[in-house]
Amino acid sequence: MPWRDDFAPLLRDGLDGGSLSATLAARGLVPASGEEWANVLPGLSEVDAAIMGRVAGEPMLRLRRLTRDAAGKTVEFVESSLDPELFGLHMVF
Secondary structure (H helix, E strand, C coil): CCCCHHHHHHHHHCCHHHCHHHHHHHCCCCCCEEEEEEEEECCCCHHHHHHHCCCCCCCEEEEEEEEECCCCCEEEEEEEEECCCCCCCCCCC
């Protein structure tokens, strides 16, 4: 997402209440639409495994989320590697 000056205090103080959604909303960044992709990351790299305290090569659930405001500008893009034993995908049609 494009840098804004009102993000600077977040580097020191962290997210508002520990919430990315609350932090964005407090700065007038409100999602109006979005997309989300989920797939399997076949195996963690050595670097990512070390950061996560996991074993290299372990599969992970990879989730990517893009939200846009009413004008179509990006509000957030998040990419996460999630333990497939703790997270999954649930869709209702």
